[in-house]
Structures are given as structure tokens and as C-alpha cells.
Amino acid sequence: MTAYRYLTLMALVMVSVATEARAADCTVYQHRDYGGAYWYLNDLESLIAVDDSAVGMSGLVGIHYRPDWNDTISSFRLAPACMLRTYEHFKSFPDNGGGMYREWNASMKYVGGAWNDKITVAKCICGE
DSSP states (O other), X not given: OOHHHHHHHHHHHHHHHHHHHXXXXXXXEEEGGGEEEEEEEOTTOEEEOSOHHHHTOOOOTTEEEXXXXXXOOOEEEEOTTXXXXXXXXXXXXXXXXXXXXXXXOSOBSOOOTTTTTOOSEEEEEEOO
């Protein structure tokens, strides 16, 4: 194998490994310290913890309806330049959230007592 082919092959392997290593822009976890079940969100994707039939909207790109995630989020990881906007309740479109809300700019091993197991909507926003 020539040196050029070897270097080209190695560059392709490195790109594919780097692409796979980056799982998501935001990852929310069921338990503190990044434990339990988790859900990946990329830029402008939302996890809405209600049944889509109750909302009357389904199949929207970037919206994940998971009623089993209502009031379960306790920690999350954020990629650089990303934030997570959380809401206590689901209200309606286009806002998505209602009640208390917060914008988080850093990963949190524990969201604290005021937010633990109270999040109904989580939206990942990157690059703003």
C-alpha cells in the first residue's frame, strides 16, 4: 500500500470515529449524576413528555413525544455552545412550554430540588 493510500484510509477512519463519538448536542437523564435512562436531542429538537394524541399534533420533525418521561429528568449533558430550555408544563404550540421555565448553559449532574422530576418539556438549542 502506498503512503498516500494509507494516509487517505487513516483520515477516513478518523473522520468516521469522530462522527460516531459525538452522540448528541444535548442528552437528558432520568437520574442524577447522568444515571438511568437517557434521551438524545440535537439542535432544535424537543422532548415533550405528553401523549401526541392529547396535543392533536404528531409527526412533527424534531419533536419527540414521550409521556413516560414526564417529571423524570434529573440531570443532563450539553455539548459546547448548546443550552437546554426546560419547562415545568406543556402549554401549546409554538411555545411548547408553560409554567416555570429555565435556560441552562452548562451540563448539570443534578438539576436541584426546584427542578428535579418536574420537567415536562426540554428543548436543545445550539449556536445562539
